[in-house]
Structure formats: C-alpha cells, structure tokens
Amino acid sequence: MVNFTVEDQEGNRQDCEAPDDMGFNLMEILKAYEYPILATCGGMALCGTCHIEILEGKDELGEATDPELDQLENLPEYFPTSRLACQIRIGDVLDGSVIKLRGEDQ
C-alpha cells in the first residue's frame, strides 16, 4: 500500500492509501475516494479535469510527459508543480506525497 495526502479545493486534507500492485493511476484512486473529478477522457491526458498540483514529493514523481504538458498548457492556469493525475501510476514514489486538487470543482 502507498500512503499520501490529498488536499481538496477547500483546503481540507485527507490521508489516502492505494494498492501499488494493481496498475491503478492516481485519477482512478481519487475518484474511488469520491473526489469531484470528471475525467471525461477516461485517463487519456486529453480533458485536463484531473489536474492536480504536487505540493510535496515532486522530485520523486519526476517530470510531466510531453502529452501531459501539452494538455496542462491548455488549462486556464497551471503551475510548475502541476500534473495530470491520470498520468501518474500508483507506485512507491507516491508514498508520503501531498497532492492538491486543481481541477474545476464540478
């Protein structure tokens, strides 16, 4: 299991955990926790609704991929710490990180 913290649009934090051996991505886990993420593209890095910011742990998670960056640049605002949750595979590197939801509150 991987443990990390999620901060919602109101600034409330919750500790979350996810299995690291089932191939889930972070968007799927956030939806499982019933965070309001539309994920209209189904995790193809095309809709941008799973926009998050990595508040802690960015170095471990590495840089965004090119398709991910293309989509982030189309958003009304994005940050150097921005990522698309659907492009982050659940794994050890996520352990201990803090994630802030940035997608529009649907």
Ligand code: FES
């Ligand atoms: S779910 Fe559409 S970009 Fe991540």
